[in-house]
Amino acid sequence: MAALWPFVLAAASGILAIDTPHSSSPALHHLTKQLLQTYRKEVRPVHNWTQATTVYLDVSVHAVLDVDTQNQKLKTSIWYREVWDDEFLSWNSSMFDEIREISLPLSAIWAPDIIINEYVDIERSPDLPYVYVNSSGTIKHSKPIQVVSACSLETYAFPFDVQNCSLTFSSILHTVEDVDLAFLRSTEDITHDQKAFLNDSEWELLSVSSTYRILQNSAGDFAQIQFNVVIRRHPLVYVVSLLIPSIFLMLVDLGSFYLPPTCQARILFKTSVLVGYTVFRVNMSDEVPRSAGSTPLIESSVCQEYQAPSGTLMEVWSQLRSISSYFQTQDQVDRQELGWLALLQRFDRLLFQSYLVVLGLYAVTLSSLWVSWSG
Numbered sequence: 548m549a550a551l552w553p554f555v556l557a558a559a560s561g562i563l564a565i566d567t568p569h570s571s572s573p574a575l576h577h578l579t580k581q582l583l584q585t586y587r588k589e590v591r592p593v594h595n596w597t598q599a600t601t602v603y604l605d606v607s608v609h610a611v612l613d614v615d616t617q618n619q620k621l622k623t624s625i626w627y628r629e630v631w632d633d634e635f636l637s638w639n640s641s642m643f644d645e646i647r648e649i650s651l652p653l654s655a656i657w658a659p660d661i662i663i664n665e666y667v668d669i670e671r672s673p674d675l676p677y678v679y680v681n682s683s684g685t686i687k688h689s690k691p692i693q694v695v696s697a698c699s700l701e702t703y704a705f706p707f708d709v710q711n712c713s714l715t716f717s718s719i720l721h722t723v724e725d726v727d728l729a730f731l732r733s734t735e736d737i738t739h740d741q742k743a744f745l746n747d748s749e750w751e752l753l754s755v756s757s758t759y760r761i762l763q764n765s766a767g768d769f770a771q772i773q774f775n776v777v778i779r780r781h782p783l784v785y786v787v788s789l790l791i792p793s794i795f796l797m798l799v800d801l802g803s804f805y806l807p808p809t810c811q812a813r814i815l816f817k818t819s820v821l822v823g824y825t826v827f828r829v830n831m832s833d834e835v836p837r838s839a840g841s842t843p844l845i846e847s848s849v850c851q852e853y854q855a856p857s858g859t860l861m862e863v864w865s866q867l868r869s870i871s872s873y874f875q876t877q878d879q880v881d882r883q884e885l886g887w888l889a890l891l892q893r894f895d896r897l898l899f900q901s902y903l904v905v906l907g908l909y910a911v912t913l914s915s916l917w918v919s920w921s922g
């Protein structure tokens with residue numbers, strides 16, 4: 548019997564070594580094992596089921612990657628954070644070598660099923676496998692996401708357009724009695740957060756306003772948090788490549804009225820201006836955004852230029868005039884033709900004046916609208 552004592556003692560010390568955290572087994576390993584041993588990730592982590600789990604959300608917009616007006620899609624890169632409390636993942640840090648925070652695999656724990664309602668496309672977002680848990684059971688999960696979301700994009704005010712797109716977060720299944728949402732930061736902080744935004748893109752971030760609301764439908768009441776991302780286009784590149792050339796062409800067209808109607812070069816001049824417009828329009832058609840609902844005001848400006856009755860009619864009339872002047876040289880004493888010429892000259896002046904008025908009105912309307920939009 549006495550010979551067995553050393554074995555008994557050795558076995559007992561072996562058992563003790565497994566159970567005390569400060570011995571051979573590392574504290575991190577021990578703590579993780581302790582936390583996950585009895586953990587069930589299928590169960591919402593609350594002791595009292597009537598208590599809702601509140602998920603705190605935060606979004607900061609990192610970049611605007613693509614604004615697709617034709618398909619009404621917006622692609623943004625955002626940094627998304629969610630924080631919630633897990634009542635089954637807390638520990639006394641003085642019993643575990645003062646560990647206050649550990650990382651656990653996301654796949655091993657319960658996580659809320661929060662989605663963006665406007666999602667239209669799955670984009671490459673890295674799948675981050677770990678979350679941070681601190682000793683009071685608070686879980687922090689953050690990840691960058693590329694969101695391709697449906698958005699009603701307006702192109703009427705192009706290139707001074709402002710777009711307002713929303714990203715709505717809500718649990719796909721859980722009602723507000725089970726999963727509630729809240730803001731991680733104050734809404735003022737979110738609204739004016741531009742620290743992470745890449746400034747040198749085509750778009751400027753104006754604000755990210757956010758609202759919390761409860762959506763009621765037949766399946767129950769759902770908590771929702773909506774972020775409204777408001778962005779404005781930097782218009783400079785379009786002013787230089789689109790507005791200035793088209794204004795220049797309009798002025799050249801206007802200048803052609805100063806050539807006398809009998810001058811042959813006038814037709815050539817007018818035709819060149821028309822060819823100029825066409826080439827310009829074909830080249831620029833890729834630059835101007837399109838949507839089925841509305842066309843940019845600027846594009847219709849170029850069209851209007853064509854449709855301006857004076858422009859095309861002038862061509863016809865000046866050709867007629869040249870024909871008449873041809874006959875005039877053939878038969879110089881024909882008084883009727885002289886009368887025609889005088890009439891046509893008067894008509895020419897009338898067209899010029901109406902062209903000027905239409906152009907002036909158009910320019911005034913366009914520039915006043917643009918000033919109000921860009922201001």
Ligand SMILES: *[C@@H]1O[C@H](CO)[C@@H](O)[C@H](O)[C@H]1NC(C)=O
Nearest residue numbers: 593594595596597598599600
């Ligand atoms: C759960 O919480 C509710 C409200 O806070 C309370 O009335 C109820 O007694 C709690 N149930 C248990 C089992 O603790």
Ligand SMILES: *[C@@H]1O[C@H](CO)[C@@H](O)[C@H](O)[C@H]1NC(C)=O
Nearest residue numbers: 638639640641642643644682
């Ligand atoms: C944590 O453990 C230490 C030592 O075992 C004990 O003194 C302390 O009261 C415990 N704290 C809590 C909150 O249980």
Ligand SMILES: *[C@@H]1O[C@H](CO)[C@@H](O)[C@H](O)[C@H]1NC(C)=O
Nearest residue numbers: 630647681682683684685686
């Ligand atoms: C855990 O994190 C939450 C949220 O950041 C904080 O309120 C809490 O004090 C932290 N607990 C400990 C023990 O650090």
Ligand SMILES: *[C@@H]1O[C@H](CO)[C@@H](O)[C@H](O)[C@H]1NC(C)=O
Nearest residue numbers: 711712713754756775776777
């Ligand atoms: C953006 O749209 C939302 C609703 O769709 C509206 O509440 C918000 O005021 C708009 N923001 C701006 C800056 O227009």
Ligand SMILES: *[C@@H]1O[C@H](CO)[C@@H](O)[C@H](O)[C@H]1NC(C)=O
Nearest residue numbers: 740741742743744745746747
């Ligand atoms: C973008 O500009 C804002 C202010 O205009 C600034 O606060 C922010 O740090 C800038 N972002 C980057 C990434 O430079």
